[in-house]
Amino acid sequence: MRAFSELVDEAAAVDVSGWSFDWLDGRATEQRPSWGYSRLLAERLDRVGSALDIDTGGGELIAQAPRLPARMVVTEGWAPNADRARRLLSHRGVEVVSVEQGRPLPFTDGSFELVSSRHPVSPDWHEIARVLADDGTYFAQHVGPGSAYELIEWFLGPLSREGRDPEREAEAARSAGLRIVDLRTARCRMEFFDVGAVVYLLRKCVWWVPDFTVDRYAESLERLDARIRDQGAFVAHSTRTLIEAKR
Numbered sequence: 001m002r003a004f005s006e007l008v009d010e011a012a013a014v015d016v017s018g019w020s021f022d023w024l025d026g027r028a029t030e031q032r033p034s035w036g037y038s039r040l041l042a043e044r045l046d047r048v049g050s051a052l053d054i055d056t057g058g059g060e061l062i063a064q065a066p067r068l069p070a071r072m073v074v075t076e077g078w079a080p081n082a083d084r085a086r087r088l089l090s091h092r093g094v095e096v097v098s099v100e101q102g103r104p105l106p107f108t109d110g111s112f113e114l115v116s117s118r119h120p121v122s123p124d125w126h127e128i129a130r131v132l133a134d135d136g137t138y139f140a141q142h143v144g145p146g147s148a149y150e151l152i153e154w155f156l157g158p159l160s161r162e163g164r165d166p167e168r169e170a171e172a173a174r175s176a177g178l179r180i181v182d183l184r185t186a187r188c189r190m191e192f193f194d195v196g197a198v199v200y201l202l203r204k205c206v207w208w209v210p211d212f213t214v215d216r217y218a219e220s221l222e223r224l225d226a227r228i229r230d231q232g233a234f235v236a237h238s239t240r241t242l243i244e245a246k247r
Contacts, residue, residue, distance in 0.1 A: 019057025
């Protein structure tokens, strides 16, 4: 394995915009939930005439769908990701709309037959219900409770494990007028094979360790590097929730 400083410096300099994790190939792995969200979403996109994908990142997931509805819109709140989504999706007629986190969706009531999101920052259930057409569907994969906490706690110390609770999210959806059709949660193994993979992820997933910089957490990174070299990998677990609801 390369030297600590080389691994960290490389990961600190690489571009982390977008929502692709290809840079981690060979450096980290994450088990996927058994349901196969991207495949299920592609099937639903093929059956509707209008769809909205919220918090789309760089548009990578929508770009994978073989067929898109006649009206396909995505929203994103971080400017570099929105620019990336435009470059990736505009040639397919997808409308990319910049929406600041926490602001209302700039669409009229009942605009979409399908609203989707993979790992939304904070689902606004009333806005989701408002923009859904009658009998429309919300189909999403959310981050579940305690996701990646083994890694986060390495840097921040012990945390409350309450996090995002699937049952509370389902109740919030019901309160907004939606009917839950499917609700499932999976716990998936994550492995990090070098400290650079961790630096990359903490730069991309900034909410994990909000004040992360290499200098601020140099001691923790050095200890983590030593552990990976000794044990071959650092193991954590992500949790994912599949939720489908009807208006």
